[in-house]
Amino acid sequence: MTTKDTANAERPWRWVIIGLIFLGTVINYFDRLALPTLAPVLRAEFKLTNVDYAWIANSFLLVYALSMFVWGAVFDRIGNRLGFAVAVVVWSVAQIGTAAARGVASLCVLRGVLGLGEAGNWPGATRTIAAWFPARQRALGMGIANTGASLGPALAIPLIIWMRDDFGWRAVFVITGAMGFVWLALWLALYPKNERVNAEASAGVAASQHAPVPWRVLLRRREVWGIVIARFFGDPIWWLYVNWMPLYLADARGFDLKQLKTTGWVPYVAAALGALAGGWFSGYLLRRTGDVNRARKTAITIGTVAMLAGFATAFATSAPAAIACLSITLFGFQFWVGNVQTLASDYFPVGAVGSIAGFAGTAAGLGAVIFTFSTGWVVDHFSYTPILITAAVLAPLATTALFLLSGRVRRIEVS
Numbered sequence: 001m002t003t004k005d006t007a008n009a010e011r012p013w014r015w016v017i018i019g020l021i022f023l024g025t026v027i028n029y030f031d032r033l034a035l036p037t038l039a040p041v042l043r044a045e046f047k048l049t050n051v052d053y054a055w056i057a058n059s060f061l062l063v064y065a066l067s068m069f070v071w072g073a074v075f076d077r078i079g080n081r082l083g084f085a086v087a088v089v090v091w092s093v094a095q096i097g098t099a100a101a102r103g104v105a106s107l108c109v110l111r112g113v114l115g116l117g118e119a120g121n122w123p124g125a126t127r128t129i130a131a132w133f134p135a136r137q138r139a140l141g142m143g144i145a146n147t148g149a150s151l152g153p154a155l156a157i158p159l160i161i162w163m164r165d166d167f168g169w170r171a172v173f174v175i176t177g178a179m180g181f182v183w184l185a186l187w188l189a190l191y192p193k194n195e196r197v198n199a200e201a202s203a204g205v206a207a208s209q210h211a212p213v214p215w216r217v218l219l220r221r222r223e224v225w226g227i228v229i230a231r232f233f234g235d236p237i238w239w240l241y242v243n244w245m246p247l248y249l250a251d252a253r254g255f256d257l258k259q260l261k262t263t264g265w266v267p268y269v270a271a272a273l274g275a276l277a278g279g280w281f282s283g284y285l286l287r288r289t290g291d292v293n294r295a296r297k298t299a300i301t302i303g304t305v306a307m308l309a310g311f312a313t314a315f316a317t318s319a320p321a322a323i324a325c326l327s328i329t330l331f332g333f334q335f336w337v338g339n340v341q342t343l344a345s346d347y348f349p350v351g352a353v354g355s356i357a358g359f360a361g362t363a364a365g366l367g368a369v370i371f372t373f374s375t376g377w378v379v380d381h382f383s384y385t386p387i388l389i390t391a392a393v394l395a396p397l398a399t400t401a402l403f404l405l406s407g408r409v410r411r412i413e414v415s
Contacts, residue, residue, distance in 0.1 A: 013132075016190060017132050017191065018132070018145065020186060020190060021125050021129075021144075021145050022148040023183060023186075024088065024148070025145055025146075025152060026152040026155065028118055028149075029148065029149055029156060030156045031092070031095040032114065033157065033160065034098075034172050035098070036057070036242065037161065038160065038164060039247055041169055045169075048104065050379050050380045051376045051380060052104050053376060054372055054373045055104065055373075056107045058369050059108035059109070061115065061369045061372055062365070062369050063112040064115030065115075065363075066362060066365070067116050068357075068359075068362040069355070071119050072354040072357050073215075073354070073355055074086075074120070075354040075358075076351060076352075076353075080131065080191070084120065084121075087117050087124065088181075088187070089180075089181075090117030091117025091120075091180060092184075093113075093177070094110055094116075095114055096173060096178065097113070098111070098173040099170040099173040122357060122361050123355075126353055127350065127353045129145065136286050139279040139286075140279035141279070142341050142342050143275045143276050143277075143280065145275075146275035146337060147276050147334075149275070150269070150270075150334055151268065154266075154268035154269045154272060157264045157265045158262075218348070221347075222407070223343075223407065225405055226404070228360050228363045229363065229398075230340055230399065231361070232398075233367060233394050233401060234333075234336065234340070236368045237307060237395060239371065240375060241267065241326065244372075244379075244384075245326065249264060249322075252383070263323060267323065267326040267329075270327035271327075271334045274330065274332060275334035277335055278299050278302075278303060278335035278337075279339075281299050281302070282299035282339050285298060297409065300336055300339050300402070304336055304396055305332070306333075307332035307336065307392065308396070309392075310388055310389075312325040313326055314385045314388035329392075333395075336399070340402065341360075343406065347411065
């Protein structure tokens, strides 16, 4: 180990790393939220129907989903430092290119490339946290990363609308895309080149735990399938609000861009609080009881109950009531998902975590693709009410599948 590596290992370097992942996730969500936030403007300029918009959104989601498991293997093979660098370059170039879009076809292609790059974020984040954080802090680390996914939209909505007002919608994509290259410079400057040595010293994870685990071994485990199926049913709830909330507030609640800028970010702040609270709470229970099964499952159950507020959103009688219900739902989702994402590192060694996160991310994306396209058709023919009710039903369905398939949370030895 070099002198620089030793210094890094002796310092709480994992907090620098998670700070970078948090910042990268914020930028990731700035990029993906630019189009949904500007959807009312783009819909008018390009004369888009809701089905057209669903195709554009699904171009991102489909490539995002199908790329996720590939990125999991990539991170397990080439490591976190280089894996993130490649992903960020791909998604930032696609975001800047969206400024040149001319209609549905070009938007679909560019959103697909954006999805290809952004698919690397979560397998990379999950694997990095598993490598750098001890078990008692992993849910908190995942919560901090997920806070970026929530705070990103909260910041993005008002700032994107401000940039659009001052510079035009095309400039929004150039500015947000350029942010990725700024982050990349920080990542390469601060992330240790000898990542395995530093991560082992930081988290106390033996070098043998970093060795990749073959897919054929992982896919035989019901615990893996429990996580995968839970994400398939659960993540469409999040994507419903990421892709459709600005249009829902505009169409069903009469919001204009000014109102979106003023209050459209509130549910995402609630989501950020849910991410931090969920990570802290399960870590607190783990420290108090020493029982990882009880800690994770209690937190997951609390998140599931909070997501049932989606039922109330469908029948809210005023815009403020709808915002409040949306906020509780997104708080619950982030409380839930951070603990579900942490399960891979609770069950399996670090060398399996990227692949499992990739499998789960692909399932989550495919579930979101189905739900997003269904949303466009249902809204065009009926209203948002059936969609909001269905989303609320998905929460307990996801958790029930997870608990039935995964069994007790404990360390599993694989080879």
